[in-house]
Amino acid sequence: IGFKTxxxxxxxxxxxxxxLRNYFHIGTGNYNSTTSKFYTDLGLLSTDTEIAxxxxxxxxxxxxxxxxxxxxxxxxxxxxxxxxxxxxxNREINNAQKGMKAEIxxxxxxxxxxxxxxxxxxxxxxxxxxxxxxxxxxxxxPKKSNLSENIRVVSIIGHFLEHSRxxxxxxxxxxxxxxxxxxxxxxxxxxxxxxxxxxxxxKLKKQLYNLLIIYLQDSYCSWEMDSKGNYSKSKTSKxxxxxxxxxxxxx
Numbered sequence: 001i002g003f004k005t006x007x008x009x010x011x012x013x014x015x016x017x018x019x020l021r022n023y024f025h026i027g028t029g030n031y032n033s034t035t036s037k038f039y040t041d042l043g044l045l046s047t048d049t050e051i052a053x054x055x056x057x058x059x060x061x062x063x064x065x066x067x068x069x070x071x072x073x074x075x076x077x078x079x080x081x082x083x084x085x086x087x088x089x090n091r092e093i094n095n096a097q098k099g100m101k102a103e104i105x106x107x108x109x110x111x112x113x114x115x116x117x118x119x120x121x122x123x124x125x126x127x128x129x130x131x132x133x134x135x136x137x138x139x140x141x142p143k144k145s146n147l148s149e150n151i152r153v154v155s156i157i158g159h160f161l162e163h164s165r166x167x168x169x170x171x172x173x174x175x176x177x178x179x180x181x182x183x184x185x186x187x188x189x190x191x192x193x194x195x196x197x198x199x200x201x202x203k204l205k206k207q208l209y210n211l212l213i214i215y216l217q218d219s220y221c222s223w224e225m226d227s228k229g230n231y232s233k234s235k236t237s238k239x240x241x242x243x244x245x246x247x248x249x250x251x
Contacts, residue, residue, distance in 0.1 A: 003078070003191065003192060003193050004191070004192045004193070005062060005192070005193040006181055006182070006188065006192040006193060006194055007058075007180070007181045007192075007193050007194050007195040008026070008027040008028065008029060008030060008031065008043075008180075008181045008195075009024065009025070009026050009027070009055060009058070009059075009195055010024065010025045010031070011023070011024045011052070011055050011056065011059060012024070021047060022047060022049070022052035022053075022055075022056070023045070023046075023047055024045075024046060024047075024051065024052050024055050025043050025044065025045050026043065026044045026051075026055075026179070026180060026195060026197040027041060027042065027043035027044075027180075027181070028041045028042050028043065028163060028164040028165050028166075028179055028180060028181060029041030029042075029043075029163050029164070035161075038159075038160050038161055039160065039161045039163040040160045040161065040162050040163055040164055040243070040246075041163050041164050042164045042166070042179050042208075043179075044179065044197055044199065044204075048073075048200075050072045050073050051072075051073050051074060051197060051198075053072065054071040054072055054073055054074040054076075055074070055195075057071065058071070058074065058076060058193075058195065062193065073197070073198055074195050074196070074197055075178065075180070075195070075196035075197075075198075076193070076194065076195055076196075077182060077188060077189050077190065077192060077193065077194040078189065078190050078191065078192070078193075081182060081188075081189055081194060081196060082115075082189040082190065085116065085167070085184070085189075086115070086116075086119060088167075088169045088176065089104065089116070089119045089120065089123055089169075090119070091169070091171065092104055092123055092128045092169060092170065092171070093119075093122060093123050093126045093128060095128075095170075095171070095172050096123070096126040096127040096128045097126055097127075100172040101170055101172050101173055102123075102126075102127065102128040102129070102170055102172070103128065103129040103130070103131075103169075103170035104120075104123065104128060104129070104130045104131070104168070104169055104170070105130075105131045105132075105133075105166075105168040105209075105212045105216075106130075106131075106132055106133070106166070106167050106168070106184070107132075107133035107134075107162075107164060107165060107166040107167075107212060107215065108133075108134060108135075108165045108166075108167075108182075108183040108184060109134070109135050109136050109162075109163065109165070109183045110134065110135075110136045110137040110138070110183045110184070110185055111132065111134050111137070111138045111139060111140055111183070111184045111185075112137055112138075112139050112183075112184065112185040112186065113184045113185055113186050113189060114139075114186075116184045116189075117139060117140045117184075120132075120140060120148075120151065121140075121147050121148055121151075123150075124147065124148045124149060124150040124151045125146070125147065127150065128150060129150050130150055130151040130152070131151075131152050131154075131212075131216055132151065132152065132153045132154070133154055133155075133156060133162075133212070133215050133216070134153055134154075134155055135155055135156060135157070135161075135162040135163075136155075138153055138155075138225065140153065141225075141227055141228070141229055142225055142226075142227065143226060143227040144227045145227075148227075152216075152224070153224065153225040154215070154216065154218070154222050154223065154224050154225070155222070155223045155224075155225070155231060156215055156218060156221045156222055156223075156242060156243075157221055157223060158220075158221035158241065158242070158243040159243055160243055164179070165179060165180055165181065165182060165183060165196075166178070166179050166208055166211070166212060167179075167196070168208065168209060168212060175205055175209070176198065177198070177199040177204075177205045177208050177209070178196045178197065178198055178199065179196065179197060179199060179208070180194065180195055180196030180197055181194050181195060181196070182194035182195075182196055211246065214242050214245050214246060214249075215242045217240055217242070218234070218240055218241065218242035219234040219236040219238055219239060219240040220234070220239050220240055220241040220242070221241060221242060221243060222234045222242070
């Protein structure tokens with residue numbers, strides 16, 4: 001009571017050969033047949049036993065049968081998500097300070113949370129390379145001297161509404177990758193029930209990284225923010241529409 005349930009999750013428990021097996025889906029978008037036609041979203045369909053166990057606990061929490069607040073793999077708000085994201089950003093800062101490879105790529109609808117923004121500024125000053133793909137509101141200023149020189153912010157505005165949330169942390173070339181329903185906003189991190197899942201399969205992690213790079217190389221739908229918060233359209237001569245590239249690549 002008192003929390004909006006914004007997470008996009010489904011769970012099927014199926015009896016197979018005398019035993020129960022869990023199938024689940026964790027998505028970035030709504031289960032809505034209308035918006036699915038013009039929103040871009042991602043989802044993980046899996047039988048991972050630990051994540052399935054977390055989801056059972058989460059559904060029990062939502063139905064009032066459990067007070068579970070600790071999860072093995074899922075990042076769940078308002079319980080563990082903020083703390084985990086802070087840890088992941090701080091780890092990139094520590095790696096950069098040790099001369100190790102440090103990089104963050106994050107894609108979401110909005111970036112508003114003051115604590116996360118302050119930490120990203122700190123990461124930039126430490127030498128962490130940061131690329132942010134923020135479709136809507138962004139309260140962070142990139143490219144400011146002695147504050148955010150290592151941060152780039154782009155917004156992809158195209159035929160389809162960019163709605164997916166992807167969080168990629170380099171971790172010295174041992175990346176950790178997550179997808180889910182939450183933006184970096186106070187309401188998502190503190191006042192809603194949200195779920196972010198790790199993507200652990202190496203092939204899927206590589207596919208998500210390639211997807212992010214396609215967005216960052218966009219020269220048709222991309223608007224880039226300057227240090228004063230103003231956006232300008234890409235001026236490169238090469239036409240590269242990320243949405244059409246992705247349609248051709250994975251249709």
